[in-house]
Amino acid sequence: MDTVSTPEPQSDLLQKSVDNREKERKAVTPKRRVYCSSSPLVEFLNPLEKVQVRVGENAQLHCSFRSLGRTAFCWIHNRKKLVVDGERTHIESSSNSSILTISEVFAADAGSYSLFVRNQRGTAQHTIILNIRDRPERPASxxxxxxLTPSSLVLSWCGPSYDGGSAVTNYVVEIQSLGPSDTRDWTELTSTCKDxxxxxxxxxxxxxxxxxxVRACNDMGISDPSxxxxxxxxxxxxRENLSFVDVVxxxxxxxxxHYNIHEKLGVxxxxxxFRLTHKETGRVCAGKFYRAIVSKDKEAARKEIELMKQLHHPKLVQCLGAYDIRSEITMIMEYVAGGELFERIVDEHFEHTEPNSMQYMRQILEGIQYIHRKSIVHLDLKPENIVCVNSVGTLIKIIDFGLARKLEPGKPLMVMHGTPxxxxxxxxxxxxxxxAADMWSIGVICYILLxxxxxxxxSSDSETLALVTAASWEFNSEFDDITDEAKDFICKLLKKEKRARMSCEQALAHAWMASSSSSRRVTKSLNKDKMRRFLVRQKWQKTGNAVLALKRMAHLSHRSDGSESPSMSMSEQAxxxxxxxLRSQPSFPQTFHDLTEPCGATxxxxxxxxGYPNPEVVWLLDDxxxxxxxxxxxxxxxxxxxTLTLAQVQPEDSGIYKCCAxxxxxQALCSARLTVAR
Structure with missing residues (x-):
């Protein structure tokens, strides 16, 4: 029996034709935009590095750039999105430049201003440092x-939280005599104090x-008095240090x-x-509750309290009181609310530079110099024992004197404790x-800070200890942009022979410490990524909880797939x-036109x-x-x-050429007819 084929309906044939054409079209490899690997993403033209103005003047930050295609850009101030109010802050932008003008600048306007430029290839940035010069703020304490003796005394204080945009060069110390016949006027003791x-x-x-x-001075003037x-x-x-608490x-x-006990601050x-508040005054303090069960532990706790009663310096946490009963020994200390210094530094809103690091090292040295003059060695200097006074300033204090010892002549001190x-x-x-043991630790802290x-x-404590005993170390790649003075400072502390290490006095007199008052150059921000990883590792080792550490690492850094952490900052979102x-559908600002060419022509x-994302392109002839x-x-x-280039054209090349993006x-389409004349 013959099989009779039934003709397919015309609509089905048309649909098959369309489907086949679509299959053929899908089989064609779309053309993608090709970038020149040697051309920069964005080229900034003669960019400003630094703008310096006085308080009350107008500041203009100009940035020109060269970029292919459409661009989008924004200004970020100190890692925060810049709020443009149109009155005091104004931005004028074109396709290849942006001018940020700030009228009547305040001290708070100082810092880094980064212009982020985005084009189809990615994002580039340029940072301009705005330095607002003014008198310093008054000393912070x-x-x-x-x-104190019958005829002399030593004064110590905290420097200003803001130096006015120019390094503090000296301090003026003033005295007021309070005798019955005195005029109570303030007179100047010295105007040349450098520390x-x-x-x-x-x-x-x-x-x-x-x-x-005291008053602080810079090259713009003198501050208000402290x-x-x-x-x-x-x-x-x-009765030494009368301006501090006399602990009983x-x-x-x-x-x-006497106190309400709140949350735990540390172990x-x-x-x-624990954090404490006094029941009558409401004063916030910190209470260290000792694990003093056996007599040996009780004796160690009492020794620390007795030692802390002697330490009265603005760079050291202060003892405010103590309780010693049979079942409990507790020391009451001032509450230092700013958190660990290194935790502050890795905050995205905090500018981390070499000059800032030098100022932290100066404060550490000032505090340690004080205890060294009392023949006390701390023996546990490490980043977690350097804390910030508050959450906004840059003043620090040294804490935790649990391992500190007083050196006695003729009695060698040998210990076997500390952090490897x-x-x-x-x-x-x-x-x-x-x-000198403290000076070694200060050198390690400085190395990590920079x-x-x-x-x-x-890779293990034993390997770490082996490296320490051999004094085996070298500068890593992060030190490529660090000054020679800073590297020399570290070298003179990390000496295996303790007698070769600098003392506190020598360290404070080192050229790196002096560089703040003589140097006006702006150094770039230091990379915080390694310090973030360092902190994660420290917490991991301290808690032994790898899961928490891994979660913290995921929070501190970008995810491995290149996407952002869920908790993006405002600047990151901007x-x-x-x-x-930049996103837009494809368009053709320039198209081709109908052509008539002879056979054999090109x-x-x-x-x-x-368009963005970059369109993919397919060319068609008669679809x-x-x-x-x-x-x-x-x-x-x-x-x-x-472009489409067709050589040796023939009559059969005639037709309608389309470019589909x-x-x-x-999707967008442009087309033109090519006629090849015989």
Whole structure:
């Protein structure tokens, strides 16, 4: 029996034809834009690095650039999106430049201003440092008194939270005499004090009463005076540091009798620290509750309290009281609310530079110099024991004197405790230690502060200790942009032979410390990524909880797939939004036209394509996709120019040529007729 085929309906044949054509079209490899690897993403033209103005003047930050195609850009101030109010802050922009004008600048306007430029290839940025020059703010604390004798004393204070945009060059120390016949006028003791300590050794009467204050100076002028010190009575010599609390140990009450106990602030080898508030005054303090069960632990706790009672310096956490009863020993300390210094530094809103790092090292040295002059060695200097006074300034304090010891003549001190990465070689060798052990630790802290990595970190504690004992270290790549003075400072501290290390006095007199007052050059921000990883590792080692550490690492850095962390900052969101601004469906600002060419000629058709994401391109002849051959070449360049070149044209090449550009937002088409004359 013959099989009779039934003709397919015309509509089905048409649909098959369309389907086949679509299959053929899909089989064609779309043309993608080709970028020149040697051309920069965005070229900034003669960019400004620094703008310096006085308070009240107008600041203009101009940035020109060269970029292919459409661009989107935004300004970020100190890692925060710049708020443009149109009154005091104004931006004028074109396709290749942006001018930011700030009228009547304040001190708060100072900092880094980054212009982020986004084009189809990616994002580039240029940062301009705006330096607002003004008088310094007044010193952050009143002068504190120590080493009081009937005819002399030592003053110490905290420098200003903001130096006015120019380094503090000196301090003016003023005195007020409070005797019955005195005028109570303030007179100048000195105007050439270079540090935040000053010994007054003349002009003081043994029966006199005095107050002191200080002013900070830079090349723009002199600050307002600090707060006044307490009244100092010279005839009370022997009761040292009268401007600090004279601690009396309470042996009859419990802490709970006077304080409310709140959240835990930290846990150490010798006890736990809680936040406290005084029931009557409401004053916030910190309470260190010792694990003092056996007599040996109780004796260690009492030694720390006795030692802390002697330490009165603005760079050291202060002891405010103590409770010692049979079941509990507690030390009351001032509450330092700013958190660990390194945690502050890695915050995205915090500018981390070499000059800032030098100022932190100066403060550490000032505090350690004070205890060294009392023959006390800290023995546990490490980043977590350097904390910020508050959450906004740059003042620090040294905490945790649980391992500190007082050196006694003729009695060698040998210890076997500390944190492996920070202990000096003589501690590991169980040799006599002295003040130089702290200087080694200061060198390690400085190395990490500038590079984010530990110079002696090994894969295990034993490997770390081996590196320390060998004093085996070198500068990593992060030090390529660090000054020679800073590297020399570290080299003179990380000496295996302890007698070769700098003392605090020598370190404070080092050229790196002096560079702040003589150098005006702006250094770039230091990379924080390695310090973030360092902090993660420290927390991991401290808690032993790898899961928490991994979660923290995921929060601190970008995810491995290149997408942003879920908790993006406002500045990150602003930069990410630039990509959104660029998005557009394809269009043809320039198209090709109908052509009539003779046989054998070479035909050239060109159009310009815009759109983001970059459109993919397919060329068609009479709706049939075209593939490249030796005779037919297609180019799609980085400036959006797309060309079709057809050599040795023949009559059969005649027809309608179309260029189809598409991205996920849409599709555009341009076409022209080619007629090949016989």
């Amino acid at each position: 009143c002068p504190f008194v120590s080493q 935040t300590t000053y010994r007054v050794c003349s002009g003081l009467h043994p029966q006199g009463e005095y107050r002191f204050r 707060e006044e010190s307490d009244c100092i009575k010279m005839d009370t010599a022997g 140990i309470d042996t009859t009450h419990k802490v709970k009798d 150490g080898k010798f006890g736990q620290v 990465e920070f202990v000096a070689p003589e501690v590991i060798h169980f040799e006599p230690v002295d003040l 590079s984010g990595e530990s110079p002696f970190q090994g 930069v990410a939004s630039l990509e959104q601004q 035909v050239y058709m060109a159009c310009v394509i815009q 049939e996709p075209l593939e490249e051959t030796e005779r037919l070449q297609i180019q799609y360049k980085e400036d959006g120019l797309c 598409s991205n996920y937002l849409g």
